[in-house]
Amino acid sequence: MKALSIRGLTKTYRNGVAALRGIDLDVGEGDFFALLGPNGAGKTTTIGIIVSLVTKSGGQVSVFGHDIDGALDHAKSCIGLVPQEINFNQFEKVFTIIVNQAGFYGIPRKLALERSERYLRQLQLWDKRDQIARSLSGGMKRRLMIARALVHEPRLLILDEPTAGVDIEIRRSMWTFLRQINEQGTTIILTTHYLEEAESLCRSIAIIDGGRIILNDSMAGVIRKLNQETFVLNFRGATASPPVLPGFVSRMTDDHTLEVEVTKEQTLNDIFARLSQQGIEVVSMRNKVNRLEELFMRLVESRGAAGAKAG
Amino acid sequence: MATESLGRIRRIGLETIIRREYGRIIRIWGQTLVPPAVTAALYFLIFGSLIGRRIGPMGGVDYMQYIAPGLIMMSVISNSYGNVVSSFFGAKFGKHIEELLVAPLPNWLIVVGYVSGGVMRGLLVGAVVTVVALFFTRVPVEHPLLVAGSVLLTSIVFSLGGLFNAIFAKNFDQISWFPTFVLTPLIYLGGVFYSVALLPDWAERLSYLNPILYMVNAFRHGFLGTSDVDLGFAFLIMGAFATAMFTVVVMLMNRGTGIRE
Numbered sequence: 001m002k003a004l005s006i007r008g009l010t011k012t013y014r015n016g017v018a019a020l021r022g023i024d025l026d027v028g029e030g031d032f033f034a035l036l037g038p039n040g041a042g043k044t045t046t047i048g049i050i051v052s053l054v055t056k057s058g059g060q061v062s063v064f065g066h067d068i069d070g071a072l073d074h075a076k077s078c079i080g081l082v083p084q085e086i087n088f089n090q091f092e093k094v095f096t097i098i099v100n101q102a103g104f105y106g107i108p109r110k111l112a113l114e115r116s117e118r119y120l121r122q123l124q125l126w127d128k129r130d131q132i133a134r135s136l137s138g139g140m141k142r143r144l145m146i147a148r149a150l151v152h153e154p155r156l157l158i159l160d161e162p163t164a165g166v167d168i169e170i171r172r173s174m175w176t177f178l179r180q181i182n183e184q185g186t187t188i189i190l191t192t193h194y195l196e197e198a199e200s201l202c203r204s205i206a207i208i209d210g211g212r213i214i215l216n217d218s219m220a221g222v223i224r225k226l227n228q229e230t231f232v233l234n235f236r237g238a239t240a241s242p243p244v245l246p247g248f249v250s251r252m253t254d255d256h257t258l259e260v261e262v263t264k265e266q267t268l269n270d271i272f273a274r275l276s277q278q279g280i281e282v283v284s285m286r287n288k289v290n291r292l293e294e295l296f297m298r299l300v301e302s303r304g305a306a307g308a309k310a311g
Numbered sequence: 312m313a314t315e316s317l318g319r320i321r322r323i324g325l326e327t328i329i330r331r332e333y334g335r336i337i338r339i340w341g342q343t344l345v346p347p348a349v350t351a352a353l354y355f356l357i358f359g360s361l362i363g364r365r366i367g368p369m370g371g372v373d374y375m376q377y378i379a380p381g382l383i384m385m386s387v388i389s390n391s392y393g394n395v396v397s398s399f400f401g402a403k404f405g406k407h408i409e410e411l412l413v414a415p416l417p418n419w420l421i422v423v424g425y426v427s428g429g430v431m432r433g434l435l436v437g438a439v440v441t442v443v444a445l446f447f448t449r450v451p452v453e454h455p456l457l458v459a460g461s462v463l464l465t466s467i468v469f470s471l472g473g474l475f476n477a478i479f480a481k482n483f484d485q486i487s488w489f490p491t492f493v494l495t496p497l498i499y500l501g502g503v504f505y506s507v508a509l510l511p512d513w514a515e516r517l518s519y520l521n522p523i524l525y526m527v528n529a530f531r532h533g534f535l536g537t538s539d540v541d542l543g544f545a546f547l548i549m550g551a552f553a554t555a556m557f558t559v560v561v562m563l564m565n566r567g568t569g570i571r572e
Contacts, residue, residue: 013572048572051413052412052413052571053409053412053413053571053572054571054572055567055571055572072415073317073320073415073416073417074317074415076413076414076415077320077415079413081413083409085406086406087405087406087407087409087410088407088410089402089405089407090405096331096334100327100330100331100410101410101414103323103324103326103327103330104324104327104328104410104411104414104416105320105324105414105415106316106319106320106321106322106323106324106415107323108323109323148410
């Protein structure tokens with residue numbers, strides 16, 4: 001069964017802005033799915049419609065087979081949402097926020113208390129349980145929203161930029177936690193601007209831009225589509241002149257560092273062979289940007305250029 | 312998920328909203344329960360004890376006794392309204408209304424939950440003001456069912472009114488405008504402090520257009536057995552207002568007015 005199925009989804013806001021222009025999307029049960037796109041592409045609108053915070057203009061959405069037009073409450077009971085913006089009562093105690101949310105999903109009070117403790121412990125917030133939510137740090141507030149979204153143990157967890165503004169240590173621990181949740185069977189949809197995060201966590205990906213899905217594939221398939229990568233090579237010593245690399249587009253960024261573009265048809269061995277012939281030793285090498293980021297930028301920029309041309 | 316399961320979700324969901332609203336009323340008791348007691352004590356002291364002595368009996372009873380049901384009802388109305396308008400608008404402003412909107416709870420149930428909160432605060436404050444009144448005068452109860460029925464219906468009507476205001480409000484000014492410029496004048500001119508029989512004909516006739524007059528008088532009749540209005544008509548007005556406002560508020564919620572994009 002599909003965890004999420006979207007057909008022909010459209011949304012035009014009252015001010016005339018067409019945020020979604022006919023989206024088709026499927027997310028399989030148990031998947032870890034990345035929904036990516038530049039700001040204003042339609043990610044948050046799509047999520048808003050799935051969880052009924054935004055009214056759709058047209059199309060169908062169903063969650064585990066429950067159509068949101070005919071069985072909205074059934075669909076909603078399957079979803080846990082971690083929104084982009086803080087949306088809990090900042091004057092409530094941390095524990096109360098979680099227990100209340102469990103109640104809104106029909107979890108009996110005794111079980112709600114048990115689960116609230118469990119998820120607050122898992123997200124390292126148990127010692128903050130009696131604090132007013134406003135007093136938490138930004139990272140803690142993000143984790144509180146994850147605990148809140150999980151307390152009714154949803155089958156589909158939607159995270160809208162959950163690690164925005166979170167330091168790297170907490171971000172890594174959140175990744176580990178989300179992987180565990182996913183391994184236990186929860187389907188996860190993630191939107192993020194950290195493409196390294198998407199590549200590391202997700203098995204499937206859709207890129208949305210201008211209210212349309214421009215790419216939808218497995219993560220491995222997407223990475224395979226990347227026909228050009230840019231590598232940064234650091235040399236042991238300074239070179240007086242740029243190395244000669246016929247067939248490659250390259251440039252020196254300083255006298256130790258070379259940036260070189262490598263297409264699918266080319267190999268790194270050719271570069272190393274040429275550099276060795278010229279007596280240049282390479283001490284380290286890295287991708288200039290994350291591979292997914294490279295693809296993302298190419299897709300979005302090429303659409304932007306096409307749009308500008310058409311305009 | 313079975314229908315039975317949805318029923319359980321709704322029951323527990325409603326209990327949770329009510330518990331949360333009750334918790335809010337008690338947590339901020341300094342803002343919710345104390346000010347009405349102080350205000351009522353001042354009214355009883357100034358209008359009842361100091362000025363009231365010179366006024367003499369009204370509606371066949373001592374003036375202090377006459378205004379007691381009116382002052383209780385005034386507190387119930389303003390607190391039922393105030394509780395829902397501030398709680399719901401606060402939830403909109405702080406975005407935590409989304410916690411309820413994404414939950415598997417129908418809109419009518421969210422309305423019932425917030426109205427229950429308004430009724431709870433209205434009745435709690437009504438009880439506090441009644442206790443204050445007992446320091447100044449005797450408060451007999453001639454018809455307990457009339458007292459209960461009228462205070463409950465009135466509280467429901469004004470809780471729904473608060474919700475209606477909060478749904479449309481876009482800023483804090485818009486939640487204080489209606490209580491200041493509409494609700495308070497209607498309460499003061501709704502027979503809280505006087506019998507409309509004392510007014511000139513045109514003013515008396517105009518007063519009968521004020522729905523609060525029926526609520527205050529039905530409530531007063533429950534206590535003192537005296538009223539300026541027909542009781543059957545008063546309950547018809549209260550029932551009609553409650554039904555119409557519930558329908559409109561649920562319809563607005565279903566349309567997403569003020570809460571969904």
